[in-house]
Amino acid sequence: MDAPLVWHGVPPKDVGSYWIQQGRWSLGGFQLIPALMKSRVELRQFLDYLAGALYWLHVGPLLIADVIAPALVLLFDLYYLRMDPLAYLLVYVPAFSLGITYYMKAMRRYNYRPSEFFIHHAAHVLVSIPVTLSFISALLRRRVPFRTTPKSGSRSNLVYSIPFILMALALSVGIIRGVLLLASGLPAAKMWAVVVNAFWAAWWLTFTLPVFWIIQPKEVPREVRSRIKQNYDFLVHVLAIILRCASSLEDAVGKYYLRLSRKFGKYFERLGEDSLRHRDVYKLISARVFVGDVGINVDEALVCRSYFELMEKVSRMYARCQENPCLCLMPEEEIHMRLVANMSVEMLETLVGEESLDKLRKIASDEVVHERIIEGCEQSYPFFKPR
Numbered sequence: 001m002d003a004p005l006v007w008h009g010v011p012p013k014d015v016g017s018y019w020i021q022q023g024r025w026s027l028g029g030f031q032l033i034p035a036l037m038k039s040r041v042e043l044r045q046f047l048d049y050l051a052g053a054l055y056w057l058h059v060g061p062l063l064i065a066d067v068i069a070p071a072l073v074l075l076f077d078l079y080y081l082r083m084d085p086l087a088y089l090l091v092y093v094p095a096f097s098l099g100i101t102y103y104m105k106a107m108r109r110y111n112y113r114p115s116e117f118f119i120h121h122a123a124h125v126l127v128s129i130p131v132t133l134s135f136i137s138a139l140l141r142r143r144v145p146f147r148t149t150p151k152s153g154s155r156s157n158l159v160y161s162i163p164f165i166l167m168a169l170a171l172s173v174g175i176i177r178g179v180l181l182l183a184s185g186l187p188a189a190k191m192w193a194v195v196v197n198a199f200w201a202a203w204w205l206t207f208t209l210p211v212f213w214i215i216q217p218k219e220v221p222r223e224v225r226s227r228i229k230q231n232y233d234f235l236v237h238v239l240a241i242i243l244r245c246a247s248s249l250e251d252a253v254g255k256y257y258l259r260l261s262r263k264f265g266k267y268f269e270r271l272g273e274d275s276l277r278h279r280d281v282y283k284l285i286s287a288r289v290f291v292g293d294v295g296i297n298v299d300e301a302l303v304c305r306s307y308f309e310l311m312e313k314v315s316r317m318y319a320r321c322q323e324n325p326c327l328c329l330m331p332e333e334e335i336h337m338r339l340v341a342n343m344s345v346e347m348l349e350t351l352v353g354e355e356s357l358d359k360l361r362k363i364a365s366d367e368v369v370h371e372r373i374i375e376g377c378e379q380s381y382p383f384f385k386p387r
Contacts, residue, residue, distance in 0.1 A: 012149055015126070015160040015215045021149040023130035026056040030138035059124045060131030067125075067167055067204045070197040074174030085192035122210035129163055146339075146364075148346040164211045171205040174198075236289050238303060239347055243286035245304035246340050250279035252314045253333055259318065264325045271373065274366045278337065281359045285344070289351055306336065326377040334374065338367035 012018040033053050036046065072078040104117065137144050178198035182191065254275030261268040301308070310333055321328035341364035345357055 014217070017150045019127070019130040019160065020147050022127040023134045024147060024149075026060060026127075026131040027134035027138060027144060029053040029056040030135055033138075056131055057135070060128055061135050063124060063128045064132050066200070067128075067171070067208070070201040070204070071170040071174045073193065073197040074178045074201060075170065079193065085189070085196065088196065118207065118210055119214070121207040122214055125164070125167075125204075125207050126211050126214060146342045148342070148349075161212060161215055164208055168205060168208050171201045171208065174201045175205065235347060236351065239344065240286045240290040241300050241303050242307075242340065243282045243289075243344065245300075245307040246337060247279045247282035247286060249307045249311055249314075249333070250275045250282060250337065252311045253330065254279060256314050256317065260321075260325060260328055267373075267377075268325070268328075271370055274370065278363050278366070281356075281363060285348070285352060285356055285360070288356070289348060310336070329374045329377055331371060331374045334367045334370040338364050338371075341367065 012021055029052055032049060036049050036053070039046070041049070069080055072080070104112070104114075134144075175198055178194045178201070181194050182198075186194065254272045257268045257272030257275060259272075261272055310330070313330070317328055317330070341360050345360045345364070348360075349357065
């Protein structure tokens, strides 16, 4: 985006925190793909969302495959693709060279130096492990707990360097074996296979080695620290609007569930009472953190569109469930509000007191309980008797 930065700040403190952050972001991208394929968004929106998911695919499982493939050929003679070497060179070398040239030319306007190209791609190697693990979790449809990015250092960075040590060793030994094979004399077809894979092993080794520099703790120079100011005004402004809309939604949902409890019993009473308590928490925190003029017009109707849609759904739901209360439940609201609570904890950690953060964490745990209550509705249904 060419617009000036809306906010800026410091990155995660260590590799473990960075892995948690990138793993969480990539998991969301992978989980989005099935819903995106069924969506009816405009083509431009579809391509925009798809590009985000494909980025994570590129820096995760595909990157791991790119690193492993030449090592398998050079170390174990495991060939995964056979093609004419001349055709490969004629097709791939121009495309590869054109891509690198265009990329560097496009980034020149941002004073992007060749050294940053190597660091940038080394960062891709660094996140390939957590992103690939997120891909596997999404593929297996595993439920992964939401984890916020730690604001302080945790485990030693040495622990996280182990997979990259193995990568560097495999690539280095593979290159050495490839050179020895070439020196011993090979048939033309196998010679070209070794040359191509030795090139790619060297390519990925070039980006793996800087990882060890990246993960080392570094002291940020004082002049750089003086330029880093946490400025979340715009994001907090938007979050305050979201919390205000969330408060309205919780009000509608709470009154709706309490109405159902009068008809179907106390099974719905907790859902209603919790929702009204959540309403009060969101309303209080929204008023506390709301930022006035942030210099950018914020379309509240657009920010809160999903909340308005859920509120309209609440107004239509009661007529649907005169006999079967399970048709009255709104699992999507519980999931939505759990995400809002977790997002609020992460964004407001330095802006509100521990008491408010505990209330937000309690909301997130309440929503998990609500999801279980909703999942158990069918088993409990025979005991419901309309009053």
